Amino acid sequence: xxxxxxxxxxxxxxxxxxxxxxxxxxxxxxxxxxxxxxxxxxxxxxxxxxxxxxxxxxxxxxxxxxxxxxxxxxxxxxxxxxxxxxxxxxxxxxxxxxxxxxxxxxxxxxxxxxxxxxxxxxxxxxxxxxxxxxxxxxxxxx
Amino acid sequence: xxxxxxxxxxxxxxxxxxxxxxxxxxxxxxxxxxxxxxxxxxxxxxxxxxxxxxxxxxxxxxxxxxxxxxxxxxx
Numbered sequence: 001x002x003x004x005x006x007x008x009x010x011x012x013x014x015x016x017x018x019x020x021x022x023x024x025x026x027x028x029x030x031x032x033x034x035x036x037x038x039x040x041x042x043x044x045x046x047x048x049x050x051x052x053x054x055x056x057x058x059x060x061x062x063x064x065x066x067x068x069x070x071x072x073x074x075x076x077x078x079x080x081x082x083x084x085x086x087x088x089x090x091x092x093x094x095x096x097x098x099x100x101x102x103x104x105x106x107x108x109x110x111x112x113x114x115x116x117x118x119x120x121x122x123x124x125x126x127x128x129x130x131x132x133x134x135x136x137x138x139x140x141x142x
Numbered sequence: 143x144x145x146x147x148x149x150x151x152x153x154x155x156x157x158x159x160x161x162x163x164x165x166x167x168x169x170x171x172x173x174x175x176x177x178x179x180x181x182x183x184x185x186x187x188x189x190x191x192x193x194x195x196x197x198x199x200x201x202x203x204x205x206x207x208x209x210x211x212x213x214x215x216x217x
């Protein structure tokens with residue numbers, strides 16, 4: 001079954017970078033430019049194409065990543081999916097704040113391809129991709 | 143990963159950011175106490191810095207980072 005990921009970031013270059021890595025791992029990717037647009041996309045998504053993972057920036061106009069996750073976690077009309085926060089904010093309190101808001105994992109930008117794909121695979125429960133990404137990260141054979 | 147189209151995207155967005163930053167600097171000069179303008183200026187510099195990080199453009203990233211730190215102090 002295909003996995004559907006929503007990448008949320010106001011920077012078009014970052015969205016393209018994440019899309020490429022996640023596409024290369026064999027997953028479908030859609031994009032939103034901030035939390036408001038992401039919530040609109042989630043609400044209008046057909047139930048059989050609900051998102052399986054959100055890869056979300058923190059510092060965005062209109063609605064930041066923390067607010068997006070809090071709003072997402074309040075929704076009882078859509079299936080809940082894990083949130084992977086990816087941000088340039090490298091302080092410990094940023095990761096804690098992301099976790100408190102309801103995020104499941106946190107990576108510092110720029111996330112290296114194997115690191116992003118491995119974390120996404122673990123959150124998606126995609127063991128095959130996780131093994132490949134772990135092997136790529138460590139230089140071992142999958 | 144084929145980075146040619148990613149690099150083209152980076153250059154296009156960097157141009158947009160720099161144009162936006164130039165306009166906002168003039169706006170901030172005219173209205174120095176407008177927090178909304180300062181925040182918008184900071185966000186554009188922050189975006190440019192994040193994009194530089196994707197390519198290991200260390201020199202450019204350092205310059206933009208210094209600008210971001212300065213704006214953060216002004217904020």
